[in-house]
Structures are given as C-alpha cells and as structure tokens.
Amino acid sequence: MPSPSPLNRRILLTARPQGVPRPEHFTMDAAEIRPPAPGEFLVRNHHLSVDPAQRGWANDEGNYSDPVPLGTAMRALAVGEIVESRADGFSAGDFVYGWFGWQDYCTATPAAVLRLVTERDLPLTASLGVLGINGLTAHIAFHTLGRPRAGETVVVSTAAGSVGSFVGQLARIAGCTAVGVTGSDDKIYAATGRYGYARAVNYRASRDIAADLAIACPGGIDIFYDNTGGEIGDAARALMRTGGRIVQCGTASIPHWTPLPQGPRCERQVLTKRLSWSGFVIFDHLADFPQTAAKLADLIRAGQITYDEDITKGIERAPEVLAGLYRGENLGKAIVSLV
Missing domain, CATH: 3.90.180.10 (Medium-chain alcohol dehydrogenases, catalytic domain)
Incomplete structure (x- = not known):
C-alpha cells in the first residue's frame, strides 16, 4: 500500500x-x-x-x-x-x-x-x-553608490546585522576605516572582532548618539550606509564631509509611515556639502546577482569575508x-x- x-x-x-x-x-x-x-x-x-x-x-x-x-x-x-x-x-x-x-x-x-x-x-x-540579498545588497550598494576610496571613513547603521556585517568587511577590504552603530555590547564585539569595524557605538547605551558618533569619527564621514534612518541617520548626516555619499538601504528604526514622521530638515546639509543621497532596492539589480555572488563566494573561500x-x-x-x-x-x- x-x-x-x-x-x-x-x-x-x-x-x-x-x-x-x-x-x-x-x-x-x-x-x-x-x-x-x-x-x-x-x-x-x-x-x-x-x-x-x-x-x-x-x-x-x-x-x-x-x-x-x-x-x-x-x-x-x-x-x-x-x-x-x-x-x-x-x-x-x-x-x-x-x-x-x-x-x-x-x-x-x-x-x-x-x-x-x-x-x-x-x-x-x-x-x-552572504550569497543572498543581504550580501548582494551590501556589495552592490556599497560599490555602486558608496564609491569607496582608500582612506575614507565609512559609518554603517545596524553594523552587526545581516547587511551591515558585510559592509564593514567590504569597507576594510577597500582600505577604508569602518565605524559601526549597533545595539548591544555583544554586537559591538562582533562588529569590531569579526566584521571589519575599527570602532563601534552602542546606540542603546548612548546618552547622546550625535556626540558619541562625533568622537568615533573625528574627521567626519565620507560614506554613510544607512539601514535605520531616524535619530542615527540625523546624527550621521550632520557629520558628513563635503562630497560625501549617503546610501539609504533601510529605515528599520521607523515604526510606521502613517502619519509621516517628523524630523530635522537636512536640505541645507545636502546642498552646502554637495552630498549624494541615494536609495537602494536590491531587486533593481537582478542582472548583477550571479557575478556578485561569485565574487562574494571567492572572498569567503579566500578567508576575507566571514559570516x-x-x-x-x-x-x-x-x-x-x-x-x-x-x-x-x-x-x-x-x-x-x-x-
């Protein structure tokens, strides 16, 4: 039967x-x-x-x-x-x-x-x-919108997350100094010990995230890879250097969009510092998936990327x-x- x-x-x-x-x-x-x-x-x-x-x-x-x-x-x-x-x-x-x-x-x-x-x-x-939309998002957005150059400072929100953990490592490989923002001491340890970050800030323990981020980035920020928006985004944008690039990959800190949340106006910062602020949606880049996954797989095999x-x-x-x-x-x- x-x-x-x-x-x-x-x-x-x-x-x-x-x-x-x-x-x-x-x-x-x-x-x-x-x-x-x-x-x-x-x-x-x-x-x-x-x-x-x-x-x-x-x-x-x-x-x-x-x-x-x-x-x-x-x-x-x-x-x-x-x-x-x-x-x-x-x-x-x-x-x-x-x-x-x-x-x-x-x-x-x-x-x-x-x-x-x-x-x-x-x-x-x-x-x-790492070989799915998380790693692909990190690699494609960081390189196409962030346009990293050796010696630059890169700040990443949700630095120990499923995307941010790879951005820190890609920044290190590109010769940049990566500064992470994350939400626990365990994630601080992971960011600095495993994910390529030179320094990291615990936003949950911070009394003044803007001041703490300024200490972590004394020369300002060249690339801000933002996965959260909100208060962290406000603090990082204020520290952007002239010609800086903002990669908007997520808005995880915003609990709802109806009604629209209110926050600081940053148009003047974008204008006077000549900032580039670009949104990124991974599904606009389907044609890049096979070759980018192959690059990431090679980095894993070479021991340059961990996950x-x-x-x-x-x-x-x-x-x-x-x-x-x-x-x-x-x-x-x-x-x-x-x-």
Missing part, C-alpha cells in the same frame, strides 16, 4: 499588522501539494529567510512591494531543491534561491528564481545571507523569529530551517 503524500505546511498571513508583524498576525495550516504544470517545477524548501523587509510585505504602509494578500503563505525568500520539473532549464536535483514562501513546498515558475545555487562547496544556508547565521529549527517558529528580528535578538542572518 503506497504511503500518503506529504502535506504542505504553510505560515499564512491572516491579519494585517500596523507596523511590526507579530505571531498573532499569522496562522499555520497544511494543504495538498500541487504538482507542477507545464513550465513549472516543485521545490522542497530546506531553509527559509527572515528579513526586515517582510514588515512591508505584510502591511500596507506604502512599501515599494504590494502587500501579501491575507490568507496566503507569507512572502519570503527560501532556498530549496527541485524535486520535480516541467520547466526548461530546471531539473530535479537543482538547488534554487527565490520567492518560495514560508512553506514546505512551492510549485513555481522560473520567474520566482533569483539564482541557481552552484556553490556546492559552501553551506546551503549561505545562499540566504554568522542565527538558525531556528521548525517552520512554526518563523513568526516569532521575525518579531525577534525587530527587537534585535538575532546574532547573524535569521534563518528558519526545515531540514
């Missing part, structure tokens, strides 16, 4: 959050696995990504992506193995990284794939972090891992493992 087919466990978004999603906004169910139609393949997810941008995918606060429809699997990046394929260019046994959702299985088309995973000598989980992962076992834990991400509880790339 044949064994029953497995069911597909899914984490569904069932309530629209205002601000940070919490576990009560999600429900887990189990559904039949849909076999692939012509032009599709079936992926068994091995590891799920947990990313700050999922706040925007879950709510409707004007994020650049359309919000996830209620009652469907939470939008998420994942890495997994194709177990059945009816799509040209994809075969059973291929490992792929893409939009496969918070679920065990995903029936998808090639359009869901961000890249094929070819680095069989590296851990598969690396495809969600940390915070892996939680069990699909049912995904919502609480996302909430913990916004509380700063993760040490390394947040991943939920299904294997």
Whole structure:
C-alpha cells in the first residue's frame, strides 16, 4: 500500500499588522501539494529567510512591494531543491534561491528564481545571507553608490546585522576605516572582532548618539550606509564631509509611515556639502546577482569575508523569529530551517 503524500505546511498571513508583524498576525495550516504544470517545477524548501523587509510585505504602509494578500503563505525568500520539473532549464536535483514562501513546498515558475545555487562547496544556508540579498545588497550598494576610496571613513547603521556585517568587511577590504552603530555590547564585539569595524557605538547605551558618533569619527564621514534612518541617520548626516555619499538601504528604526514622521530638515546639509543621497532596492539589480555572488563566494573561500547565521529549527517558529528580528535578538542572518 503506497504511503500518503506529504502535506504542505504553510505560515499564512491572516491579519494585517500596523507596523511590526507579530505571531498573532499569522496562522499555520497544511494543504495538498500541487504538482507542477507545464513550465513549472516543485521545490522542497530546506531553509527559509527572515528579513526586515517582510514588515512591508505584510502591511500596507506604502512599501515599494504590494502587500501579501491575507490568507496566503507569507512572502519570503527560501532556498530549496527541485524535486520535480516541467520547466526548461530546471531539473530535479537543482538547488534554487527565490520567492518560495514560508512553506514546505512551492510549485513555481522560473520567474520566482533569483539564482541557481552552484556553490556546492559552501553551506546551503549561505545562499540566504552572504550569497543572498543581504550580501548582494551590501556589495552592490556599497560599490555602486558608496564609491569607496582608500582612506575614507565609512559609518554603517545596524553594523552587526545581516547587511551591515558585510559592509564593514567590504569597507576594510577597500582600505577604508569602518565605524559601526549597533545595539548591544555583544554586537559591538562582533562588529569590531569579526566584521571589519575599527570602532563601534552602542546606540542603546548612548546618552547622546550625535556626540558619541562625533568622537568615533573625528574627521567626519565620507560614506554613510544607512539601514535605520531616524535619530542615527540625523546624527550621521550632520557629520558628513563635503562630497560625501549617503546610501539609504533601510529605515528599520521607523515604526510606521502613517502619519509621516517628523524630523530635522537636512536640505541645507545636502546642498552646502554637495552630498549624494541615494536609495537602494536590491531587486533593481537582478542582472548583477550571479557575478556578485561569485565574487562574494571567492572572498569567503579566500578567508576575507566571514559570516554568522542565527538558525531556528521548525517552520512554526518563523513568526516569532521575525518579531525577534525587530527587537534585535538575532546574532547573524535569521534563518528558519526545515531540514
């Protein structure tokens, strides 16, 4: 007698959050696995990504992506193995990284794939972090918008995070002095001990972040790689040197965008210091993924880039891992493992 087919466990978004999603906004169910139609393949997810941008995918606060429809699997990046394929260019046994959702299985088309995973000598989980959108964001944004030059000072907010941990190392490789801003003594230690930072500031322990950042950057800032916005962004922009470059990669410190938050006006700083202030969204750069991932993989193999992962076992834990991400509880790339 044949064994029953497995069911597909899914984490569904069932309530629209205002601000940070919490576990009560999600429900887990189990559904039949849909076999692939012509032009599709079936992926068994091995590891799920947990990313700050999922706040925007879950709510409707004007994020650049359309919000996830209620009652469907939470939008998420994942890495997994194709177990059945009816799509040209994809075969059973291929490992792929893409939009496969918070679920065990995903029936998808090639359009869901961000890249094929070819680095069989590296851990598969690396495809969600250093070789995924986190490492790709760090490398592409830092080099195309930051335009680093040896001897410059680079400040990075969320310096020990899934993007900032790589920016510090890339700055060091480029011959720059990296100064990090992070939220705990453990993350200060990680930033300066592992992630290439010469100095770091604990914003949670600081009584005056602007003064502490000025001490850490006595000659000013040439590149500000901002993942948070808010008070940290205000303090760093005031220290920018003439011709400085601001890379806006995130706004994690802003709890909501409705109504619009109020803050200092910085137009005069941008004008008089001739600053470049550019927003960066990684999905504008899909064509650069394969070659950038290859560069990062070579840096890992050469021992020039290190990375940390915070892996939680069990699909049912995904919502609480996302909430913990916004509380700063993760040490390394947040991943939920299904294997």
